[in-house]
Amino acid sequence: MTTTTDDLTIRASSEALLKAPTPPKRRNTAQFIRWVLLFGGGILMVMPLAYMISTSMKWPWEVYEIGLIPEEPTLENYTYVLADGRFFGWFINSTVIAAITTISALFFDSLVGYTLCKFKFRGRYIVFIAILSTLMIPTEMLVIPWYMMSQSLGWLDTYWGIMFPGLMTAFGVFLMKQFFETVPDDFLEAARIDGLNEFQIWWQVAMPMVRPALAALAIFIFLGNWTAFLWPLIVTTSPDLYTLPVGLSSFGDEADVAWELIMTGAAISTLPTLVFFLIFQRFIIRGVVMAGLKG
Amino acid sequence: MARNPSSDAPNSATATAEPAPAFGGLTITQKRTIWAWAFLAIPVLFYVVIRFYPTANAMVLSFQEWNLLGERTWAGLDNYQVLFSDPVFWQVFRNTFMYLLLGTPISLVLAFIVAYHLDQVRFMHGTIRALYFVPFMTSAVAMAWVWRWFYQDVPIGLFNNALATIGIPQIDFLDSTTNALPSILAPAIWAGLGFQIIIFMAGLRAIPRSFYEAAKIDGVSTWTVLWEITLPLLRPTIVFVVVLSSIGFLRIFDHVFNMTTANPGGPLNATKPLVLMIYQTAFDSFDMGYAAAQTVVLFVILLVVSLIQLRLLKDR
Numbered sequence: 108m109t110t111t112t113d114d115l116t117i118r119a120s121s122e123a124l125l126k127a128p129t130p131p132k133r134r135n136t137a138q139f140i141r142w143v144l145l146f147g148g149g150i151l152m153v154m155p156l157a158y159m160i161s162t163s164m165k166w167p168w169e170v171y172e173i174g175l176i177p178e179e180p181t182l183e184n185y186t187y188v189l190a191d192g193r194f195f196g197w198f199i200n201s202t203v204i205a206a207i208t209t210i211s212a213l214f215f216d217s218l219v220g221y222t223l224c225k226f227k228f229r230g231r232y233i234v235f236i237a238i239l240s241t242l243m244i245p246t247e248m249l250v251i252p253w254y255m256m257s258q259s260l261g262w263l264d265t266y267w268g269i270m271f272p273g274l275m276t277a278f279g280v281f282l283m284k285q286f287f288e289t290v291p292d293d294f295l296e297a298a299r300i301d302g303l304n305e306f307q308i309w310w311q312v313a314m315p316m317v318r319p320a321l322a323a324l325a326i327f328i329f330l331g332n333w334t335a336f337l338w339p340l341i342v343t344t345s346p347d348l349y350t351l352p353v354g355l356s357s358f359g360d361e362a363d364v365a366w367e368l369i370m371t372g373a374a375i376s377t378l379p380t381l382v383f384f385l386i387f388q389r390f391i392i393r394g395v396v397m398a399g400l401k402g
Numbered sequence: 403m404a405r406n407p408s409s410d411a412p413n414s415a416t417a418t419a420e421p422a423p424a425f426g427g428l429t430i431t432q433k434r435t436i437w438a439w440a441f442l443a444i445p446v447l448f449y450v451v452i453r454f455y456p457t458a459n460a461m462v463l464s465f466q467e468w469n470l471l472g473e474r475t476w477a478g479l480d481n482y483q484v485l486f487s488d489p490v491f492w493q494v495f496r497n498t499f500m501y502l503l504l505g506t507p508i509s510l511v512l513a514f515i516v517a518y519h520l521d522q523v524r525f526m527h528g529t530i531r532a533l534y535f536v537p538f539m540t541s542a543v544a545m546a547w548v549w550r551w552f553y554q555d556v557p558i559g560l561f562n563n564a565l566a567t568i569g570i571p572q573i574d575f576l577d578s579t580t581n582a583l584p585s586i587l588a589p590a591i592w593a594g595l596g597f598q599i600i601i602f603m604a605g606l607r608a609i610p611r612s613f614y615e616a617a618k619i620d621g622v623s624t625w626t627v628l629w630e631i632t633l634p635l636l637r638p639t640i641v642f643v644v645v646l647s648s649i650g651f652l653r654i655f656d657h658v659f660n661m662t663t664a665n666p667g668g669p670l671n672a673t674k675p676l677v678l679m680i681y682q683t684a685f686d687s688f689d690m691g692y693a694a695a696q697t698v699v700l701f702v703i704l705l706v707v708s709l710i711q712l713r714l715l716k717d718r
Binding site: 144156171247249255306351360388395 | 431434435436438439442443444445446448449452453454455456457459460463470485490516519520522523525526528529530531533535536537539540541542543544545547549551552558559560563564567581589592595596598600601604615638655656659660663664677680681684685690693694697700701704705
């Protein structure tokens, strides 16, 4: 087999996956059966998504047909759902909120991770343990006080109200601290001698060296915020401010469900992440591995 | 940027600092300490105000009575007493552990089997891996709608339509007290499987090849290799996956809320997990103290389950 994108993906996917040796040669039939079962399982895994997309392209009279391929595929449902305006607004809300929280969390998580890794000062161990200990606290325990806080500060039903809990993440601090360990102190010392101040050393010297970790963390945080449900559900009341998951969920109260339109809505809130995945597949897989092995 | 001549001179890297205009005679260590706290100032404030204070607040609130409008009045252990004598709570408690006790082993075994075999497949490896991973990238709410549609009665639902064509009577998926919980669990397992597969594959690849080569020379069977080499060496990965997936199933909410919308947690509370009970107590009934007590119980359950698992799986 020549070099395919699959091979490239494997090679780039992670340090651990890199070490993959050529598997031992086996009896071909056993290997073939194994491959067919694995591939079949994979197809089963994506069937719900395939049905979602196929139904979103069906006309109402064809929705209850089992066939996967629409007889007369149409984008009418998409035009209808997007022209309605609500979905478009929710899409914008989700994107803006996920983008801002991702930027903020990346900035602060790596700043704190760097500080706790590269500065020796009294109290740094306490700060690290304190931040890490927040990982033990379930969000569900915090939403009630957050709601009370938002209510008294007028943050209910605002962008800020949806975003504020996610501006920093303890997991990100931990991950970034681990990765800054791999940056040699000599580089930082050299930059110090060159006259850069501590902020510049972090931003211009250390940050570029942990780019893969930043990319992985960015994907996690963005995806987490894009699909977040509980807190946005609690903090928003006006439909204009709903995020995509909350908006999609709000159709649950309607008695009559137009399944082809619901599937279109589901597709609109899923397709961007799928496209994103197809483009950045190797980063995402590597990110999962990194987070998994380091976490 | 202005160069600071005295502190930038190469020989001043020793801790004996010369007086510098900007920081007035501080040592390099002291300056770096100031920088460190400057970097940490906003984050420390954030963690105190957005994480620690609310945690303490929730704990205090769990001993109080409050409906969001009136005064917060002291109630002692009342909330906990009411909770532990509430039959709905025990139903919810059972449900929560059903999600955990069914979900974690099933997803663990499935993920391991797929990862183990996928590890040895070369042809289209990346594509197959992507097929398994893609559901992890979806939003639980969107997928809840897809699966809800699958579970509908004939002529709407896909599953019942498929069953009908082969002559099997229709199955009541979401409206039956026995079927609803597994029906909701299935998409939750489906969505998380890809993540666990990737973690297992990384764990498998991290096992040194020399162990396998030695076993091959000794002529050991595949099963023995699996039980004696692969699984024991994979223990850290297994611990990680078990803890993470348990926490996930104990905190299940999105799937349940969105698949039983007309009657969240129904039918007859048969699918209601603890987080949904918390949500309803706080934001439907506005019984904030009672809800806070439930969150404290959730916190304790998560803590105990994680500690037990780390203990059992690590020191053996």
